[in-house]
Amino acid sequence: MRSDAAPGTATVRMTPDERRATSGLAGIYGLRMLGMFVILPVFALYAETLPGGADRTMVGLALGAYGLTQALLQIPFGWASDRYGRKRTIVFGLVLFALGSFVAAWAPDVAWTIVGRTLQGAGAISAAVIALTADLTRDSVRTKAMAAIGMTIGATFALSLVAGPVLTNWIGVPGIFALTGALALAAIGLLRWAVPEAPPAAHAGDLPGLAAFGRVLADGQLARLNYGIFALHALLMALFVQVPFELRAAGVAAEAHWQVYLAVIAASVALMLPALGWADSPSRSKLVFNGAVAVLAAGQLLLALAGPRLWWLGAGLVVFFAAFNLLEATLPSLTSKYAPAALKGTAVGVYSSVQFLGTFVGAVAGGWLAQHSGAAAVFGFGIVLTLIWLVASATMAPPPAMRPGNYSMGET
DSSP states (O other): OOOOSSTTOSOOOOOHHHHHHHHHHHHHHHHHHHHHHTTTTTHHHHHTTSTTTTOHHHHHHHHHHHHHHHHHHHHHHHHHHHHHOHHHHHHHHHHHHHHHHHHHHHOSSHHHHHHHHHHHHHOOOHHHHHHHHHHTSOHHHHHHHHHHHHHHHHHHHHHHHHHHHHHHHHHHHHHHHHHHHHHHHHHHHHHHHHSOOOOOOOOGGGSOOHHHHHHHHHOHHHHHHHHHHHHHHHHHHHHHHHHHHHHHHTTOOGGGHHHHHHHHHHHHHHHHHHHHHHHTSTTTHHHHHHHHHHHHHHHHHHHHHHTTOHHHHHHHHHHHHHHHHHHHHHHHHHHHHHSOGGGHHHHHHHHHHHHHHHHHHHHHHHHHHHHHTOHHHHHHHHHHHHHHHHHHHHTOOOOOOOOTTOOOTTOO
């Protein structure tokens, strides 16, 4: 891992190799996350046309299977990157993801789609990509590098909500799966030719032991944040099990859903940006954070009450995503601030695993509730998760100030 000769100096610019590494790895991360995000707005309606797709529980399982294998394999892939090399591990993960994408594209029924989504999630390269970014950047510019990756993820998410319905109209959902598989293979070329070689990997003896994981899991402040990212992604997946059907019931044709999502993303970002600036103030950060959690609950309440009324649905989605975007941007930074200095990597590994576990639980629970209890139960489930989070965050200690040049995983 590289470091500066003089940490804490005023403005440190990235070297050409650091810019090359950052842009290449951000591109790989973006292509990888596209496979998760781009099907969110269209999968539930597509699954309805497949054998087994009438069961919303199976639809939720197909949507969330990706998150389960991601959650289980994030830390093993991180360890493998230390033992066998970053690039080799990332290539293996991208091949698995591409294979899963092609299986999902071919899948004749929902059961085979679940197999494809499970294989997609098995390519759990996030930890390896972040570790390689850390290897190829100095301490003083690493936050910029992580911010670039974070911005790429945010842009990919926004693009996916609009592009998913458009691509479905052009090439269908099987075509989207095939396209994401092809992009994963293209990312292997990007890794080979656009990303510099990393220095030798850490020794196996440097890997965190059970005591380190125990310390991270026992930390009350980190536990609150881990619950928060779990709940946030559970809410997101449950929402997309139900919202496409709500839009259809409100009279919006599936091929026009992108117009709703485009307006929602534009309005929610406009609302979120001022709050993001306020969140940087130490005296306001906890208030803004707790306020965003409360707004998240309000957005789901609007969605639960909306019925087939498009304006209510739109308002609920704008409120939800304004809070979602703010919380998604601030949670990684808070995790890096609360984590013990020697255990930041371990803390972020646990954080990432819990995030994807939330993806799985939210999709499956949302599908089961939609099948057996209807839309109100799906949004009610989200409101309960959010209210628990609000109580937990209200008792959170103010975040400690970060030292100049301190390492921050994923800070945006």
